[in-house]
Amino acid sequence: MGNTNKGKKVWISALGGMLLSSALLAGCSSSEQKPTASASQDLPKASVVQLPAVELLWYYPLGELQTDQQAVEDAVNAYIKPKINATVKLSPIVASSFGQKMNTIFSSAETFDLAWTGNWGGGDYQPNVLKGAYLDLDDLLTKYAPKLKASLPQMVWDDAKVKGKIYAVPNYQIAAKAQGFLIQKRFVDKYKIDLGTIRKQEDIANLFEVLRKNEPDVIPLANFGNLFDYGKLYGFAPEGYRIGDKSRKLVDPVQTDEYRDYLNRMRDWYNKGYMYKDIATLKSTVDLEKTGKVAVKWDVTMSPGAEAVELTKNGSNEVVMVPITDPEFTGIQPTMTAISRTSKNPERAMMLLELVNTDSTLFNLLAFGIEGKHYTKVGPNTIKIQTGAGYAHGRSWEFGNVFNGYLLEGQPADTWEKTKKLNDSAKRSELYGFKFDDTPVKTELANLKAVADEFSIALNTGSVDPAQYLPKYIEARKKAGIDRILEERQKQLNAWVAENGIK
Numbered sequence: 329m330g331n332t333n334k335g336k337k338v339w340i341s342a343l344g345g346m347l348l349s350s351a352l353l354a355g356c357s358s359s360e361q362k363p364t365a366s367a368s369q370d371l372p373k374a375s376v377v378q379l380p381a382v383e384l385l386w387y388y389p390l391g392e393l394q395t396d397q398q399a400v401e402d403a404v405n406a407y408i409k410p411k412i413n414a415t416v417k418l419s420p421i422v423a424s425s426f427g428q429k430m431n432t433i434f435s436s437a438e439t440f441d442l443a444w445t446g447n448w449g450g451g452d453y454q455p456n457v458l459k460g461a462y463l464d465l466d467d468l469l470t471k472y473a474p475k476l477k478a479s480l481p482q483m484v485w486d487d488a489k490v491k492g493k494i495y496a497v498p499n500y501q502i503a504a505k506a507q508g509f510l511i512q513k514r515f516v517d518k519y520k521i522d523l524g525t526i527r528k529q530e531d532i533a534n535l536f537e538v539l540r541k542n543e544p545d546v547i548p549l550a551n552f553g554n555l556f557d558y559g560k561l562y563g564f565a566p567e568g569y570r571i572g573d574k575s576r577k578l579v580d581p582v583q584t585d586e587y588r589d590y591l592n593r594m595r596d597w598y599n600k601g602y603m604y605k606d607i608a609t610l611k612s613t614v615d616l617e618k619t620g621k622v623a624v625k626w627d628v629t630m631s632p633g634a635e636a637v638e639l640t641k642n643g644s645n646e647v648v649m650v651p652i653t654d655p656e657f658t659g660i661q662p663t664m665t666a667i668s669r670t671s672k673n674p675e676r677a678m679m680l681l682e683l684v685n686t687d688s689t690l691f692n693l694l695a696f697g698i699e700g701k702h703y704t705k706v707g708p709n710t711i712k713i714q715t716g717a718g719y720a721h722g723r724s725w726e727f728g729n730v731f732n733g734y735l736l737e738g739q740p741a742d743t744w745e746k747t748k749k750l751n752d753s754a755k756r757s758e759l760y761g762f763k764f765d766d767t768p769v770k771t772e773l774a775n776l777k778a779v780a781d782e783f784s785i786a787l788n789t790g791s792v793d794p795a796q797y798l799p800k801y802i803e804a805r806k807k808a809g810i811d812r813i814l815e816e817r818q819k820q821l822n823a824w825v826a827e828n829g830i831k
Contacts, residue, residue: 379413382673384680387419387433388444388665388726389426391614396718400697407690412679416442418694420721424611426450434461441671442681444726445496447661454490454661458767462495462666463674469494472675473682479729487659490763496664497681500729502747504754505658506630507560508651510638512623515539515546516648526650529555530593532624536602539623549597550604550613550622554788555590557628560653562586566757567821576759576825578818580810583802591787591794598790608791620645630655632746636738640713640722655754663725684728691732695724703734712737762824769816772809779804 394400397418405415419440421429427450430443434456445451445462456462469477477485480500487503488494509532516523519538526532536548558581559566568578581587597603604616616622620643627634630651638647665684667677683690696703696711697719703711711734713720724733731744740746766773783801786792 379676381409382414382676384414384416384442384671384673384677385419385440386416386442387421387430387440389423389449390420390721390723391423391612392721393420393422394719394721396697396702399701400693400719403698404690404693407693408680408683411683412676414673414676414680416680422612423449427452430456434459437670439670439672440668441673441677443666443668444663445666446663451664453496453664453666454763455766455770455773456666457490457495458765459770461669463669463671464493464495465497465667465678466494468667468674468678469497472678473497476682476685479686484660487661488664491765496666497685497728498660499663499665499725499727500660500685500731501663501725502629502631502751503657503660504655504750505628506651506655507557507626507628507653508630508649510625510627510634510647510649511535512620512642513646513648515543515623523648523650526652528652529561533597533602535624536597536600540601543623545621547604547616547622548602549624549626550607550610550616551626552607552610552613552785552789553626554784555594555626556581556587556788558584558586560656562590565759566656567759567762568817576821578814578821580805580814582798582805582810588794588798591790591798594788594790595792595794596790603790607789608786614641617641617643619643632750633735633739633743636736637722639736639738640715640720644715655750657751657754657756657760659760665728681728686729686732688732691724691728692734694727695730695733705734706737707735710735710737710739710741759821759825759830761828762821764817764820766816769809769813772812775808776805776810776813779808 397420401416401418404418409415426444430450430452433440443462445453445456447453476497480498484498484500484503485494488496488498509526511521511523515521515535515538519535519542521535521538525534539546539548556562558564559568562584563571563586564579564581564584565571565576567576568581569576570579594603598605604610604613604622607613610616613622617625618641622642625638625647627649630649634649635647639645665681667674667681671677684694685691696713697717699705699711701714702717702719703713706712713736724730731748735741735743779801783797783804787794787797787801
């Protein structure tokens, strides 16, 4: 706490010294016990006012900013203030610049409270933990969010740990993911496409050719991400070694024959007009997809009920899912919420996280907005999004436990049950649980990211000739320190395998 607010500092000090009863103290000189500070139950009105009023700042990424954001924020604050005497400033950042902006925020030691984090999309969970950006949440969970702690399976909390400590609250959702294509149903029906013939990535080219010849206004594919996944699609374990290699020698995927072949295919697709011609210069495909002109998308989740979610993203065109891989347990680190090391009110931030993850009313406000304005209910737990109403970000998984949320029109009533079953039954990698500590190679990783930013999107979208640019990319990666990174990762992997007695 800042030295300029002595009274607040004393109050927090007393609060931090409470026993397991989590009794709130009116001041450090008072011994009178007050009701629990946990957000797992509404605090009596008299206790709420004893909590100093605070405003929490929450950063998270959105594909596009919402025009009716303020109305939702006002509704959220009207709901949470009587419960924890706090309000929240919702501060979404355009997803394409989220990682960069958060790094600036961390570097300047800006005071804020909550941030989305993950192992992709600029979330940089473990790197941010290791550089001290987030608070250790173990004690905060026990004292201020017991209901939240009890609501999730232990394996979820274990998966969130870095060096044995929890630094973020998982936004519990699909944790067992397959990969495949989302294809607009109208084209499948019109051209009588046999989906059973699409068993690997290259098989989709037949549909692309049909669309190119018969649908001149349609864009067959507009993914600027990497469709290449050497872990699931090309005979490599997720950790980076070839399946069957008992030595588990890690390789640089960019230097494999499989990656070269993939780039050649992307270049061929680009030259044939299958890929959106300006894809490499886009920061987001959100607006392009909304036109309904993008026929096929590559999806890395294949979650139950995803078809209904895609309706709001594809110009209201239905899609069908075509999985290419079997589901594999990928963990909960793709989407979590952390409390900043600079937070002035970590206890209240944790109370808010408990509410978001256990109170369906609050979760649905953040996820879908205001009933009657942004959506209408069409069933006991099913809603229809109002297009053009100003709040339809399609990212409910960024806020909390999605199993507390509504289903979208078109999602089967058992969607959440199927999702939980999939999480429990999906296969795990033989080395699942290994977590790389990148502290020794931070400089090399930063250099490698800069190189990837320069080369990867252009190559992965087929926008440049791999015969010319792949050798340059490989050489730049070597100069950036890829060999040093692999050496360190190999050392840690070997030690982890030996420590866990894995043959």
